[in-house]
Amino acid sequence: MKLNRLLSAALALALCLLLTAPSAMASGEGSAVASCGTPSGTSKNETVYAMLNSDGSVDRIYVVNQLFGEYIDYGTYTDIKNLSTKSVPTVEGDKITFPDEYVEGGLYYQGTMTGELPLTFDIDYTLGGKPVSAESLVGAAGRLQLSITASPNEKCDSAVREGLMAQITVQLDTRCAENISAPDATVVTVGKTATINYIVLPGESGTLTVTADVWDFHMNAITITLLKGTISASGIDEKLDEFDDGFDDMLSGANDMVDGTTELKDGMSSLVDGMGSLSSGLGKLNTGGKTLVRGMSEYGDKLDSYLAGVEGLVQTSEGIQSGLSGLSENGTAIAKGISEISANLSGLSEGSAQLKALASALAGSADPNVAALAGGVLQTLDAVEGLADGLKTASAGLNSYVSGMAQAAAEYGKFHAGLQELAAGGTQLGGAYDEILSGVKDYAGGVSKSAASTKKLYNAVKTLPDDIQSLIDGQIKFRDGIADARDEINKTVNLFVPDDEPPVSFASPQKNRPASVQYILTTPAIEKKKVSAAQQAEEAAASENFFTRLADLFK
Structure with a gap:
């Protein structure tokens, strides 16, 4: 519609500038004389x-x-x-x-x-x-x-x-x-x-x-x-040339406009393609972020279970360490008692040498009672010596056990200390992991918002190339309309002489060879036909005769 109005306006302007008809289309022959002489x-x-x-x-x-x-x-x-x-x-x-x-x-x-x-x-x-x-x-x-x-x-x-x-x-x-x-x-x-x-x-x-x-x-x-x-404006050729030059400039500008808008469309198409790739990439990143959050949440739950187990192990280890310390202390006391008994037995063994010699002498006594008593004493002394030897051996073994237990308790103390450090480090790890998980969740949330915003922006701009193409189509019609207007004006001008x-x-x-022809x-x-006086009289008489005849019917 706008293009048609533009063409009409251009045509009207051209006619106003180029065409001159007589100022009045006269209704009588005198006007021809006045205008032409x-x-x-x-x-x-x-x-x-x-x-x-x-x-x-x-x-x-x-x-x-x-x-x-x-x-x-x-x-x-x-x-x-x-x-x-x-x-x-x-x-x-x-x-x-x-x-x-x-x-x-x-x-x-x-x-x-x-x-x-x-x-x-x-x-x-x-x-x-x-x-x-x-x-x-x-x-x-x-x-x-x-x-x-x-x-x-x-x-x-x-x-x-x-x-x-x-x-x-x-x-x-x-x-x-x-x-x-x-x-x-x-x-x-x-x-x-x-x-x-x-x-x-x-x-x-x-x-x-x-x-x-x-x-x-x-x-x-x-x-x-x-x-x-007729075309009667002075300098008509110059005016027509000016019109052609003006339309050429308009056509050149319209072509530049179409070319520029085409470049805009190409750039917008590249932008839309890039926005599409960005939106797709952010969508994948958003999906990966959600998967990462789920995985880290599951890992956090397992870490909490692990830390709880370590804490329980520490508590159990404390009992073990306490038991080992008790065993070491009790073993030392036992070893001391055995050592004292062994010393007493050794002293007793040394003091019974004479008794053993006497008993050995009496063992051959003819008196069976004395011989039996002496044999019993010898057996007892042998038993005491054996016990003393056994206690010495036991004392030596117990001392080794006590030494080993003490060493085990000491080493386990190191293990327990390490376990306590592990528990403390696990607590720090759990706190740090919570912070990391919170940061990852914030990151994933930001990616999700960015993906949603980018997708919304992409949906908003993805039709722009088509819209710009519609604009280009309109500009092409506008350009063609300018060419049509120029052709129409030239055609119209050519209709005149x-x-x-x-x-x-x-x-x-x-x-x-007339000077003018119109x-x-x-x-x-x-219009209504004018009725003469005679016709009016005739119609009145005819009407009167009609009513007279009509009245006669009822007489």
Whole structure:
């Protein structure tokens, strides 16, 4: 829509700068004189009047000519009327000669003729959406639509119709019409009259469509004026060159704009691809972070179990260490007691040597009692010596045991100290691990938020390349529209003719050389027929006779 408005504005501007039609499309022959005067080398001004039927077909045509100099003209007329003097022309074939020598302001005459107008017109009416005739619209009410289609008439001499533009004028009385609409036309309301003007460019077709809500409808005649569209601005070539240069600059700028936006799209595509890769990588990192947190949490639980076991082991180890210390102390006391017993036995053994010698002597006594007693003493002394030897051996072994136990207790004390250090280190490890796990959780949470934000950003920008492509498509249309506008302006300008191009006569294209030619076409007005006084009297009498006869029926 904006592009169409731009093209229309550009075209309108070009037409305003380049095209000059007469300031008023006159409805009489005098205007031709005023605008053209009597140019050198020309002999007449020509105004073609055409009465159209309500449907746009031609009813009759007559031409009003204004002659200068020698009053000689050419044309094939069915009737000729001198409008300036009483002289009667001489007609020889298509040559018309008036005998007058000089007429102030030129000699006017009217000729009735037949022929093909440069344009054809089709006029249609609908009321409430249904086709109706113009005659049936008198006094009508409803939604009215008037359509007038103008088309070049191929049956008309091409030289005659070349360069002619048409202005269609419709006037509506605002006392019987409202909500007036006429697309592509100008609507000017002055007082009680809305004037609608529509232009058809040379060589073109066009349709004026007027809609309105009407009641007690009536309408003035539709007026259509045909004039040659001319280019009359000074320095027209320079202006056209300026237009072309301006459009070239616009096209160059539009191409640069398309190229720049294309580069923007390429860069945005790379950005989107990078954002997609980043989003995918962060997604994987987020998944890995969650897995790491779960693994570290499980490891933390096992570490807690391990530390609890170490703590229990420390407590058990303390009991073992205490037992080993007790065994070492008890073994030392036992060893001391055995050593004392061994010493006493050794002393006893040394003191019993004499007793043993005596007993040995008495053992051979003839007295059996003495011999038995001596044998018992010897056995006892041998037992004491054996016990002393055994105690010495036991004392030596016990001393070794006590020494080994003391050494074991000492070594176990080192083990227990190490175990206590292990427990203390485990406690520190557990605290540090909790801090590490908390940091990992914070890291994983940050990664999760970053992944979510990046994904959201990616989803927001991933359609930007397509959106930019839509912008590029629009810019291309805009650029093409500029080119179309330039072509359309050039095409439109080419439809018009230079202002020094002589007009072509409708009455005799080959022989007449008029200074100006204009066409004024009108349709019948849509209005109530005026009734004369005689007709009113007749209608009154007829009405009276009707009522008289009606009354007679009841007598």
